[in-house]
Amino acid sequence: MSDARTELEKRVKALEEAVDVEMSALDPPTYTEEDLVFLYDDLLALPATPEQEKKVEVTPAQIAEQRVEEDIAVVNAAEQRFEHAKDAVSRVEAARVLTFGSQDNVIPVTLLSIAEYQSLLRLSTRAKDVGSAELTLSLMKHSGLPIPENMITSTMELYARAGNVAGLEQVIAGYLTDFPTGYQRHLHIKSHLVSTLTDVLPTSALEVLHSYESQAHPAPVQSYTSVIASLFSTKSSLGRAQAWDLFSHMRYVAHADPDVPLYTAMIRACASPLNTRPSEPEKALDLWTEMTVDRRLSPTAGAYDAVILACARSGTTMFVNEAFRLAKQMLDTHRDARGESAFAPSRRTFCALLEGAKRVGDLARARWILAQMIAETRMEEGVNEEVMMHVFHSYASYRPPFKRSDVRTLQGSSAQPVQDTSTSGVPSSPTAHEPPQSSDVGAYDSMPTFTQIPPQSGAEVIHEVQILFNRILHDIGLQSHSDPTLDNATLPSLGKFRGVQLTPRLLNSYLSVHYRHASLETTFNLYRQVFSECRVSPTGRSYVEALERCANARRGHERTVALQFGEEVWEQWQRLEETGQEGERALSRRTIEKAYIAMIRLLSLTNNVDRAVQLLRAFAARYPPSDVRIPAPKSALRSTRTALVGQRPLVRMTSAVEVPDDHVPPLVMFDDVEILHHRLVARNARTDIAFLSYICKAYEGALRARRDAALKMKPDAVQAQGTSPAARLSSPSP
Template sequence: MHQAALATPPPPPQRVHNYSRRKEELLDSESRRGSMHGGSLAVRSGQILSDARVELERRVKALEEAASVEMSASDPPSYTEEELMFFYEDVLALPQEPVKKVELSSKEVAQREAERDMAVVNAAERRLFSSDADDVSPQNASEGALTSDASSSNSVNTSPHVHRRVLSQAHHMISRVEAARAALKLSPDLEPSLPVTVLSLAEFQSLMRISIRAKDAEAAELTLNLMKRSNLDILEHMTTGVMEVHSWAGNVAGVERVIARYLTDAPAQQQRHFHIKAHLVATPSETIPASALEVLHSYESQSLPAPMHTYTSVITALLSSKSSLGRAQAWDLFSHMRYVAHPDPDVPLYTAMIRACASPLNARSSEPEKALDLWTEMTVDRRLSPTAGAYDAIILACARSGSTMYVNEAFRLAKQMLDAHRNARGESAFAPSRRTFCALLEGAKRVGDLARARWILAQMIAEQRSKDGERAVENVNEEVMMHVFHAYASYRPPFKRGDVRSVKDLPAASKHHDSGASAEQVPAQAASVEAHDQTPAFTQVPPQSSTEVIHEVQVLFDRILNDTGLRPLADPTHDDLPLQEKFKDVELTPRLLNSYLSVYYRHGTLETARDLYRQVFDEYKVSRTGRTYVEALERCAIARRGHERTVALEFGEEVWAQWQTLEIAGQEGGRPLSGRTIEKAHIAMIRLLALTGHTDRAVQHLRAFAARYPPSDIRTPTPKPALRSTRTTLAGERPLVRMTSAAEVPDDHVPPLIMFDDVEILHHRLVAQGAAEQIAYLKYVCKAYEGYLRARRNAALKMKPGPQDTMDAAPRLSSPSA
């Protein structure tokens, strides 16, 4: 309606000019007539002249009135700000608003449907239990029927198990009719003429919906059984509902039993989805879902590909397995799906693959090029509207790269996320979430941009609203503070106290030269820095020295302890962060304390870091992890000359004694200890011993490591699973598309090893001492590890996969090629 009104063309303005021109012509004609017949007009009577003047004035007035009417009609319409907002509000409306209304209406419809179903079941219960009072109690039901703890009653049962009571009674009555039919020994041709239905189709549907809402798979499957025995047609959505309930519980046998008993045709798309989902749920976490992949390829071989959200679920499960093999298989399945099933992925699948580019399992920290390619394909080529999750994924992929160029791209995408999707009132479609802020903090800490990290933390604290707020940002948690502490640790302050020269170190000529400026300039600078280091408050300028960095981190940690109730502030009158209880959701975890310690390792003295290491974990009852020991040993392994190396040796031996307890246990948090963590700890200890002059102990440590983790253990690679087969064709002569070859898949199970670069400093010390025998052993051990590692790689490339598993239910596709 508004568009039609705005599209009405205004009247042409040329008619107004025509009236004005006509008026001028009349006046000119009268004046010319008067000049030409001046003599004759003089002799005419005054009455004739008066009539002509009146007629002229009448015509002129008529022209002016017509012109005013036309001018008013030709003026363009004017609108107020409110009217313009009303016109464009629908055009620029955000897509989230109507979705919320639909969700609310669907909830209301579901609530009304549940009430109707309960009323139908209650009516069926009254009818069944009032029709026959003789021997119809649920306790007399046949074997296999549902049990019920309710007794027979003619009153309405409103308990949540009323559907089980009705099903038990119906099962009992149908069993009696079937027993009577068997006693009569009727021929099969006469059996359909005797109906045994005790419930109508509508009542069965209500029972099915109630069972599905209650996640009662046993009752839902019995409903199908009673319908089949009652010669009623089983609808597709009913079998799909039963399979859905079984898939929630990971009951693969239940899903396949429904397919075998109650499906006469091939499973529908949603039924295939729940079949595969049951296998996914039944697979233990962090394990590759091989059985789900088998079923998925089996449906492909029957020309019945699963829907796209099924592929998304399988790919997500592969990426969640936390193994390089699962990640490689996820990328292979993504390319395979686009070739054999769905060439155009949807936004959720694009989001999952873009987030996979930022996986920490990558050989590199991230793959921003691949992520940006997928982002461009989704938003530009396919013209799909990105979601908030898609923006968070691409921001994280760019931020984790550690490259300044891609980190800046991550911040540009975050700005685009907030500015490119606004409604007529200027409200953004996407509000920054905690995941968005964490992704940006990932980039800031990797490039050492503390200014941005502080700004992000301030933005999160400022945007935290009450629980009644419509778009409240999640509170700051321990992940956010971990990233913030890492940003402080990677930050390089511009001021170094060693670069400031004291007045005593200046030459004598410099002291007397320009006594009005130079003699006072250096002490003033040093004094200002000293005073600035002691300033106990946050400023807009990032810390200019390591002392200021330590102070800010300590203030933040004290506020965390205060807001969580672990420890009050030392000086409650001085509040560096005026907002109260903004860190109440921060939990003290091992990774948070490790990041807190990393700031002291980078900017503080070794003595301060050692004291904090001894205190903070025991005081707050937080257990140390392998990363705690490794970071402490690596800090000791880079100690400076002099007194710090003496402290480092003492501290390193203390940490090493605690590490050995963990290494002997071989597990951390219920998981096997990583081989990379083990070798990092040993390498740091060998370096520490070599730096402090204990070369003999360092060589003995290397011998003990080689004896405990011999190089020969590396030779045999892990067996390749069947899903990494080297076959290059699928069933039906269809080629398989892969994105990762066998050489590109990292090996997650390589035992601990030591290379020459790891012990190079020990080699230099041995060369300086002229220890030829120990140098020869060091070279032998390093070459042995290197040779066996090369042999392991070659064996892995040539290794054939395990035997192919067979599937009795239906033929399936062969495993993908490598």
């Protein structure tokens, strides 16, 4: 009986132990706060970007920096032997020819070791001495020593950075025994890109790129990214179209899956800084979804900035809101274990958001962004001229909810209405727009601060803009634009705006606020002062915007002021037009066109019909319709032949009719001079009406003939044959 009881107790104890083990297995493990942070650091961390990898990876330049003293010691020790190395190698070669009849039987001449040659090459690379680097390779080759691949690559890097295509191709032909590696092919293409001017299409680089494809050794993805970036940097419609064609061609021929830098470049291209095409937010979001969702690539800060910019520049409320949503996602979703965002806000991000805010007239968001930039401590870059340009444009596009003309005045009221600075044309009080004359910094403290709500009237808009502009002038060392004699050394840098430079586009944006919200008299006086006192020369856009403001003047006294203002601006414009240069660039054709159209409209509105007709005749004589009929020569890049020859890709994303013509001369259409036509009809001026109708039809017909000729035109025969020396690679066959 006792044995049975003992056995039963053992079984019960075993069951209890099993239950304890199972219960302990079900209990969750306990971790400290430090353990959790250490565990989630790696889980929440984003993959390293190429820039971060470059910082971690040891580059050849860093290796040379670390071993520079050792290399100098090695070369100094071999200096005596190196001085006689060249003569000795020459004598050995002569002896080989006498003995063997040729140089095929190579016996190594070990005057210097390979390590000493490597030290010499590293010093030559550090000093950017291409001649010494190639001399080192030449001595190694004639000595019969095997040349390491990294030494050839280092020499090619020197030639690529200098844009010396001939020297790099000579290294490929003289020292490479196998086909160039991927990085060496990239250096070959890079040398062509560096040797090409910024505004010129990189046709030679495209030829080399396609030549490697025809040899079944396509260049790496970074080469395509560099060529595409070079095409976009030309800022031409042809370069833009070729860049998109190359992107689709690369995915069909060489690399089906782009990397994050290439996706970023294409998404940024959807923002379209060119005036010939609008932004393409749908295409940008498609590429973004393909990169982040379909291919599960981790986006970088640059990729976020690109897609935000593409959505913001669309100018539609839906996509602008999408840009702000992406910015919130960028800062909120990518957080580490400590709750800190992986992406710090940058000036590029804020500028992209300001692009959207100004296009929809959302001044509240623009003021909030500016406040965030001033208060942000993690941002290395401060407020600059581009930021303030966007802010001023936001004020210009803003529509105040309060209008003085909508307010009814009570009969018999003794209260005098406050004069507003809106576009009603009523002159305002002089003290409402003049900046403070005191050089004391405390003058800003006595002025009203920014309220939490946006300005409610045009006067408040102008007042806030004056505060911002005077703060800029104060922080860069000027008291105000009304006191140009102020010694800049007497005022220290006071705040966040000291990095803002006074440029023409900044002053144009500042004036645009007055064009929209101030009276024309006030704007006229400001225009006369601001450029001269800020020591900035106006550009063609400055004159065009001033003329367009005058051409939209209201009836009555404002048109009298507009005519006086416009005639003064027109005299300045004519001096600029005579030179034909706007700084280092040629005057834009569309700028010329807009200036004439605005002045013709102004003269028509002010009943100067005869002068308007004379100006139209002068325009037609200077820019005749016959110039419009002749299209520019068609580049071989737009050939319709689908063959992998020269620079022509197999796959295209843009057809011939989708590439805008960037070289159309200035012209005038009927809609541009419709007001002049109405004035001529009212006067029954049949001769002038006939001339206006003729010249408008002539420009319209010339434009149609130009389009037809461009579609029928064949590419340039010389370029189409692909006879460029760059197309004939001197590299060894695989």
